[in-house]
Amino acid sequence: MTAFVLVSEICTGGWIWRETAARLRESGAEVHPATLTGMGDRRHLARPDTDLETHIEDVVQLIDHTEAPDLVLVGHGYGIHPVLGAAERRPERVTRIVYLDAGMPQDGVPAVHLVPDQAIRDALPARPAGDDRPVSPPSHDAWQRWGGIADVPEAALARLTRLAAPQPVRTLTQPLRLSGTAAGLPTTGVLCTANGASIAMVETQVRLGDPKFRALLDRRVGFLELGTGHWPMLSAPGELAGTLLRAAAGEGHRLAATTPEQPGHLRPFLMDLPERPRERTGRVDLHLPDAEHTRPAVVFVHGGPVPEHVRPTPRDWPLYVGYGRYAAQLGAVGAVVDHRLHDITDYARAAEDVAAAVDLVRADPRVDADRVALWFFSGGALLSAQWLAAPPPWLRCVATTYPLLAPPSGWGLTDSRFHPAAEVRNAGRLPIVLTRVGLENAEFTAKVEEFLTAAGDCGADVEVVDVPDGHHGFEITDHTEQSRHAVEHAMRSVLGHLGD
Template sequence: MTAFILVAGAHTGGWVWRDVAAALTDAGAQAYAVTLTGMGGGDGGNGGNGGDGGNGGDRPVDLETHIDELVRLIDQVEARDVVLVGHCYGIHPVRGAADRRPERIARIVHVEIGIPQDGDPAIKLVSDQTVRERVLSLSTEGGGTLPAPTVEEWQRWGSVAGLPAEALARLTEHAAPQSLATFTQPLRLSGAAAELPTTGVLCTANGSSIAVVESLVGMGDPAFQALADPRVTFFELDTGHWPMLSAPRELVNVLLRAAAGEGHRVAAGVRERPAHLRPFLMDVEERPRERTGRVDLHLPDADGPRPAVVFVHGGPVPAGARPTPRDWPAFVGYAQYVAGLGAVGVTVDHRLHELTAYGRAADDIAEAIDLVRADPRVDGDRVALWFVSAGGLLSADWLAAPPSWLRCVAASYPILAPLPGWGLADSRFHPAAAARGAGRLPIVLTRVGLERPEIAVTVEEFVSAAADCGAAVEVIDVPLGHHGFETVDPTDASRAAVERAVRSVLGHLGAGTD
């Protein structure tokens, strides 16, 4: 018999697993829905699992308190196979307990959460900047707990997509304030948990997916190579951040399959050349290339200052990824193509290494643009900015208040509004909202027909907002194109779309395109 120990996320207790635990029991498994100390909330206790764990109030509740409670529960479980399931915050005590009892654990399941490392506090994996700042501020002020979210604040923890109104109301009613020390105390691991079989449950409505995982592995950063281990599997659920409430039947099926060792493995896919390192879909003439700091200039064969097109990559791209984006075939291909048509093509490595770094990336782009405009071979009054994928959010500043030298903004399969779970809802990085400031600035938007739904929604939001305010948007469609089509869909239609977009941008710059 398999025993599932279900550990809830921030501000919640075992009650969130009620339907999942019942269905697992009906399927012949044991299910322990844990309420950790201090997280019982308005649900009236722990339902027989977890609880105060013998803490007795003799020390503050922190991450170690919760780890100790899980270790004691593991020691009490008689089933041969123990599967530890952690949702959101819950994965931190789960991995801590697994590290202390690795011989008892058959598998760790991460529901909607990454893999914390030794020394990581739980707050590190919280994507919402407002929540992170609030935890750190309250800790500095000597506060003891983080107040439970209001009904409007749950979206800061993740997408509420698929969550019935009754479930959201119950989530709010039973939510508990949580000890700040559980968020700020570093997780201490010996490394034993890293050897255990692991499954990730990814909820696509919250912006996570198997494609994203495979992309991270394909970046070449050693930090993500463990995800390609054959002992690591993945499942996707088409719902938001709380699948135990929005899709309990589907989650139960996934948990049972995970316990049986099933799931998608990325190892086979990463043996191939990653999509972003495949050849550019067009043969372009090689042009001279000069590197200064994080900026590369691809130079045309022309006298006098020439207009420039600055290509802005997406991400997050791990800091250890090699090659870096300015050496990826698509960006080199675009820049060389532009240079061959008489403009300066510019590729940039900015530091969007994690979702929390959009501000730093925006500063890098502004610095790069200043460097480019100051170069004597560039006409500083004729510049276009071309944003790609998640780099699309970085277009917001330029759309909101376009400078006179900005003659065109282009975007290819962009993300044009913050995705759920990214923690950027209240940030300045919201191009769909910024479009009203663009005026008659030309915008060239390349849209792919086979886009991920959560990204396609942001593009449609932008197009609608731009139409409402009279912005000059040219939409170029690639009906059978995928995200990153320049290296994955080398078709005549794709090549035609690239040619049209490039020539349109150069036309707005007044660059020669013969």
């Protein structure tokens, strides 16, 4: 018989698993929902010194007082921290660890580093020593700051708000210490796709070579997806129970243990373009046309996040070199920005990099400063919002290719500067050229539709270039006539808005 220990997200308790636990028990499983010190009906036990070690010991005691010899430990969000700490102390009792829409905690790093909301991540470490006030639970309308509430019924959200308890601050700020004794245990990641996570995204990070993800290539690591938000025990309790049973049985997608000789992002561009003069200044590469007078410029903003260590950096990837050369071949200056979007927490810094790059490009004497277009790709398209919100007169066009046009709720990006689907209402008659692909991630597709609906409501000038059989990154994955036509169409539309 499978036995589960369920450890929940911040401010909650064992009560949150009620419906999922009932479904698991109906399937014959043994279930032990944990209520940690200071949480749920144990909120009265919270003390200023209640910390992560307290919660780890809570889970250890639950393990010790459970007769089942082998346990599946499930950590939801914050709950993965005490789960990992307890697994290190009782590895012989654990058959599997399940990361339920949870990050990947690292040794010596406190849980607050994985909180989606940037303001919370900044505020807690900045507290003065001795400030042990608990973290207040979110209000009814603020749960998004801790994880997307997609599909959660209103009654369940009201119950979540009513029963939420303040989170002892030291549980979030005390570093997690991992010795590695549980590193060999089988694990399953359950990704809630409506919260912005997916197997495809994990595979992309692995292919980019992020060291944090190397352990995921182990054959003992599997992945399952749930098509709901961050709170599946409230939004899809039956589906969650079935997924946990599958995880316990060892099911799940395994990542390829070998990497291709040529990583996907270094595949050749679909057009064989002649080299153009290229100049590098700071974070900007200029691909220059043959011209003796000033020319318009297209500033290309790569997607991401891209891990900081990745080499070569995006401005040297064939995709962006290809676009820069193509713009130059057609008579414009193609400027490729190497911005610092290394993590979802870096959007503000990346926005500053893009703004600085635009200033640099416009100041170049070979550029007509009054004729500039900005072209955003993939996750970098969230950076387009501030330009849509208040288009300067010199900005003649914004282009986006397989874009993410509204942040997934689990990313914690509440700043309107990163919500193109909202800010497009302020774009006026600024031309927008949007290239979308038919074989797209469902989350990206939904955000594109959200953007187009908003654009239609306000009469924004949006031209859509469709690639029905194209994948995300079609310029390097799908070398077809359809793909080539789409790139040509989009480029000539953008240059047309620049007056060329």
